[in-house]
Every structure is written in structure tokens, then in C-alpha cells.
Amino acid sequence: MAVNGGEVAVALDVGGTGMKCALVGADGAVRHAERHPTDAERGPDAVVETILTVAEGLAGKARADGLTPTALGIVVPGVVDEARGVAVWSANVGFRDVPLRELAARRLGLPTALGHDVRAGGLAEARLGAGRDAGHVLFVAIGTGIAAAHVVASSAATGAHGAAGELGHILVRPDGPICGCGQRGCLEAVASASSVARRYAELIGPTSDGGSAADAGPGRTMVTAAEVAARAAAGEDLATRVWREAVEALADGLATGQALYDVETIVLGGGLAQAGAGLFDPLRVALRDRLTFHREPRLVPAVLGDEAGCLGAALLALDKLETP
């Protein structure tokens, strides 16, 4: 399967619970993939050590297979300063000002890029995935949280401090629920997968039998956002209401994104985007309703799944070889 002597990038997408890792050719083809637990509760030093060990292992695996590892790409969540190669603030992983690029470059002796997981995922979708034919792409990942990447001419905007694209933390409902960031009414607090699940649980209340829902604790019914979407599609009133609130808020957020970025294509990824037509059909209508003089962007589902971040890490590594 492996091409003898082929050059590959070593790529790691480090999340709060697991790391997705791969060897990726210059053509974007995945030659080998593996996953490891992050075990973030061990603290940042232990996580860094695991990252470096896994990366070394991947480079060794490449060589054993007759491949040549030429560059390393690592992406992490949170605030990432790509220019300095520092993981500034990653709550899930426990990083705070970790100079991960230098640590990894020193250990492996390879040109190394450090990136942001959602920006890397957006880069991969824009170059290899659902945004392939567009010069201006907004990638929006909707899962536990909501984050975005604005990709223009195959480059994801980082911002001045590595914090661009925080679409989850724009105000959409001034009197809305408190967000994890401390503000009130952020898009993420209304329309993330976890917010949809929480809102439905709140409304259905502790005394309901909850139908087929799993019981999440004493007297509390908890169903996933996907199940809320399915119940809405089946015509259940409460689910329909919660789903519509989320779709309306998402449309407000995407309309704001379009007003500021003016893209050709919006790619939706993450768990919530799996809802398919149940999300995309009403969201397209709601977005269209909000656009006046702005052109309507194409609104499409991501196609690379949860490998997007890892592929993006490989792209960042390969880019490093072109502009060292």
C-alpha cells in the first residue's frame, strides 16, 4: 500500500479526549492513521510528552514502511498563536502558553507547524473537501461548542492573537442563556449540540416520562441534539420549538458571518451538521430571509468528517516545506 520512498507529513489533531494521528502524502492521501487517548487530566506536561512520543512513533512507523517523514503538523483547540508556535490557551487540553512547535521540532528534528484544530479543519475542507471550488470559505464546526474558520485563497485567517473565527461567541440573543465563556446570549449558548440538548431537557422538565429518552440523572430527561432533530422531524411540538430556536439563532449567526466575511461557500461540520436535511433545509430558508443586499452563500455539509483537523495539520506541515 505504501509507496516506497514516498514523502509524508506526520499529523496530529489533539483534542480534549483523544488524538487523531496520521501519515499523509503530499497529495492529501492518508497512508496510515491511528488514535490515542489524550488523558488531559494528567496535566499539560504529560500531554506534551504523549504528543511528542506519538509523533516520534509515527515518524518511526513511516520509516519502517519505507516512507520519508518530511514535516510535522500538530493542531490543538483554543487560542493558538500560529506565528509564534504557541498553544496560548486550550481549556480542554489544559495548555497555557505551551511553546509546542519548538518542543516538537527539537524532539523530531523536522520542520513543524502548530495550528488551531478548527482552522485546520476548515483549511482541509476548503482545499480537499466541501469547499474545494470556492476561493472564500467559512467553515463552521457545530458540536459541544461552535467555532469557525475563514479560509481565503487556501489560507485560514488566524487573527492578530490566534483567536479569529470565534463565531460561537457572537451575541445573537441579548436576553439569552449564559454561555460557558461568561457572556449572555452567545450563538454557542443557543445553537450548539449541547445547548440544544440542554434546552430540550429544561423544557421537557423533570416530571415528564420523556418517551424513549435516556435518563440522564435523577428526575432529568436528557436526549441528544440529533434526537431532538429527529423528534422535530417527526412533528413533536417541543422538539420542533427547540430545533427552530436553534436554527433561527444559527441563521442569525451565519448572516452575521456573511455580512463580515462575504464568502462563496459556508461548510457546516461537527455533530449537529449530521442532522442533514433536517438542519440544512430550514437553515437555508432562514438564512435567505436574513440576507438583503448580500449574496447568498452556498450552504453545504462538511465531507471530511472528524479527520478534517488531522488532514489540516498535514496541510500546515506540508505548507511549512514550501515557505519555511
Place this chain on the structure above:
Amino acid sequence: MAVNGGEVAVALDVGGTGMKCALVGADGAVRHAERHPTDAERGPDAVVETILTVAEGLAGKARADGLTPTALGIVVPGVVDEARGVAVWSANVGFRDVPLRELAARRLGLPTALGHDVRAGGLAEARLGAGRDAGHVLFVAIGTGIAAAHVVASSAATGAHGAAGELGHILVRPDGPICGCGQRGCLEAVASASSVARRYAELIGPTSDGGSAADAGPGRTMVTAAEVAARAAAGEDLATRVWREAVEALADGLATGQALYDVETIVLGGGLAQAGAGLFDPLRVALRDRLTFHREPRLVPAVLGDEAGCLGAALLALDKLETP
């Protein structure tokens, strides 16, 4: 005064009522400036003819002064497709899909750039003005309307269709007033200079004597936004309320801009920014209150005044010489 044989760009900033025009050296120095009425009510063809005649006149003036006109830059409001050189939609000027770059290049025989007035103004502030030391700048013009330019590495983002940076048309008050664009609760509908004046007039009502206010029509008191700011500073209750509403909405809008763009410096221009400390002091506090994990940008007044757009037109023209 003119340097013999010096090279200059011919620059025109075309607005709904007037055109600001200049001859600008490669160092950004204005060698000559003049203004002309636009008289947009004559229709787009007549306005185009005036633009071309004025541009020709400026080039002739340059040559008569011993200068060499090397490039032409024209900026207009609305939706401008810089890549194709087309004024797509400029309500104030009456343009609809006018291929102004080609028309001007053919008439004057000079390399010609067509740009957007606020993006050009932002470019000038970022390179020559209040954002001079920052790599990532958000320029926000607050006048009759609100528009913004995101400038990174000395280039203003245009978007896929020439419509990026429409900060005035993001949702900040879901139940707010109807905006000129047809949507409800846009930032522009709450916090532009004209919205502030209108809101104050509504609240003070037709039966009030209005103090020192000018009477804008039968039974209707109308004072400018600047006067509302002054009355708020003097402690008048109604003015304080209207001004606070505008500042809060602006802070929401700027916080959204910072979440998506992550800039170092926000430069505020346009009429409302003339309010000085009466605007900047409460706005800085309100913006700080809204930022959680984001870095607080510097918030500073524009310094180039109403010449910014014309200077930006010259910069676009000069850039054209470097990357033809």
C-alpha cells in the same frame, strides 16, 4: 511646491453628494486636492462622464505642474467588485454593474484601480493613519450608515463578491428598529449618527419645545448625533439614555467584529467618532465588559478625516503599479 517630474497617482473618492479628488505622491503626500459635486440625480451615465472628465482634468493638471500621473484610483460606496473592476451596486451614486475601471483605463490610458470607499479609507488609516503600527486593523466608519474594513498586512479584505465588512448590517437587537436594508435590529439602525438623531427626536416627541434644538419639520424636533452626545455629556436624561443605547449597541457590534476578526487596533471614523471622549471612554468600558477570552483591541479615533477614502484610492492606484 510640486517636485518637477515627480510621479503621482490620480485619486477620486466618489460619494453621493461630492467627489474628493487629489494628486498623491508615492510617499502618500497630497500634491493637489480639489472637490466636485456628484449630482447623482443626473443618472449613472452622467456621473460616470463627470468622473472621467474630472480624472482627465487632474491628469492634465499634474502634467501642467511638471508631475507625471502614473496610475488612477477611483473609489465608490456600496458593493464593489475590485477583482473585476465593477461598481456592482451603489445606491447613493445610482450605479448598478458599471465597469468603471475599464471605462476609466480606456479614457485616461493609465493603470486603474477601482475600490470601495470605506475599504480604501481603512487601508489609508491602516497604512498612513491611526492603525499605522498594527498588522490587523478594523476600521469602522460611523456616519449616516455604518461600514467597516478589515485590513490585514496592508490589504483590505474584499470578500468573494466585494461585500465584506458590512458591520452596520449585523444583528444586535432582535426586536430593534427596522434598518434601511429591510432587516430589523441591524447595528446601523441603532448606532449610526442618523439613527441616534432619529431616536432622540422620537423620544423627545413633537410636543416638546426641544430646548436649543433646530426644528426639522412641523411639530418634529431634530438635533444631530453630535448634539445628542453633547447633551448627554451635560447630563440631560433623554440624551444620556439615547447615547447609552447607541454605545451599548456599538460595543456589541465591535465585540462581534473582534470575535470574528481578532484585530490589534479598531479605528473609528466618520461623524460619530468626532464625539471624542464622550464616545471613546464609555465605549472602551462597554467593549471590555463584553470580551472574555479575547484580547482587547486598541480603540482609537481615525486621524485622516474625510480625506481617508481619497488617500486610499491613491494607495490602490500605486499598488496597481507594483502588481499590475
